[in-house]
Amino acid sequence: MTPIQERSVLSALDRFRIEIPSWGFANTGTRFGKFSQPAAATNIDEKFSDAGLVHSLTGACPTIALHVLWDLPSGMNDIHRVTALAARNGIAPGSTNPNLFQDQEYKHGSLGNPDSSVREHALQHILDSIEIQHALKSRDLSLWFADGSNYPGTANIRQRKQWFEEGLRQAHRRLQPGDRMLVEYKPFEPAFYHTDIADWGMALLMAQAAGSQAKVLVDIGHHYQAQNIEQIVAWLLAENMLGGFHFNDRRYADDDLTLGSIDPYQVFRIFHEIQFFGWEAGEPADIAYMIDQSHNLKGKIEAAIQTVVTAQELFAKAALVDHGALAMKQAQAALVDAEECLREAFSTDVRPLLREWRRSRALAEDPMKVFRESGYLERVTRERGERNAVAVTSYA
Ligand code: LRH
């Protein structure tokens, strides 16, 4: 590795930050059951404690994503508590995620529901979430809608599109300068015939309809198997409409597995498109990198540490691509040489540099080892075990 490459890796690590989801520390499962872990976080205090620990070990995840009804069940009355937890645990509130999918009345949708009173209720929850966003000085309002249908002919797709545009436009009006609204798309689940915001194009049009502060959020797991995600990323960058990312990995569908566990080259190709764009633009793209995973089987804190470290490694590898040489090879249609620019970078072991970066910041050289020797897991298992000793819930 040349000194120039070393410097670009270290400066990439200096600017790389990835947001931790509060829900990554809680007991989660699938429709077939939830296997409770005695050390799992059971309340917002414990979620901040775990997230703060992961940040103190890795130095790369200074914010925690909050899901409003899960983390601030008392709404604005929880602001003081959350602000105090942020200060105590050294991790700031990150994106604000309204919950528009769990209330019984959302059976036929939220902003897309044929019943106008349900649409109003959903909009009010978004407006309440924006008030919380402002009280927590959170920049991003991150919106995902489960809305859709399960059978042909049961929904007026065009009518629902119009209701969404109206709802998002009204919400956008409540944003303050500097705020961003991130529109997340998903092709299916929980709806299995149509989903109202199902792909990047629909999310792009919806964001443009909402207003100038709205952008698209790309979740790795929200794509059909054969889709070229990094091409979608390149297009959204070219349109200046890429606002954020939910990183995870999958073998089949929205599996929410840990980042890079199945296809690390996929994540590397995405980071490459983003850094190549930054090189051409002369400044890094303003993208919110966030983790969105559910750690059903792995130890939740270890899974979080593993994810942040893997994200750093893959972002550092992408910083090794010689963009100047690549641009030249692309212009010459020198196919093998162009591809080798990426393969060379991806196959480079950046872990020694990552250890050096950690040393330079008085961070744990091996975060996982330090966590395992810290006694933290044993302590929280004692403190939380009883509350987590719930029976495994069955599907039916
Ligand atoms: C939906 C989703 C969305 C979140 C949820 C936890 O699948 O990706 O981003 O709100 O997971």
Ligand code: MN
């Ligand atoms: Mn997501």
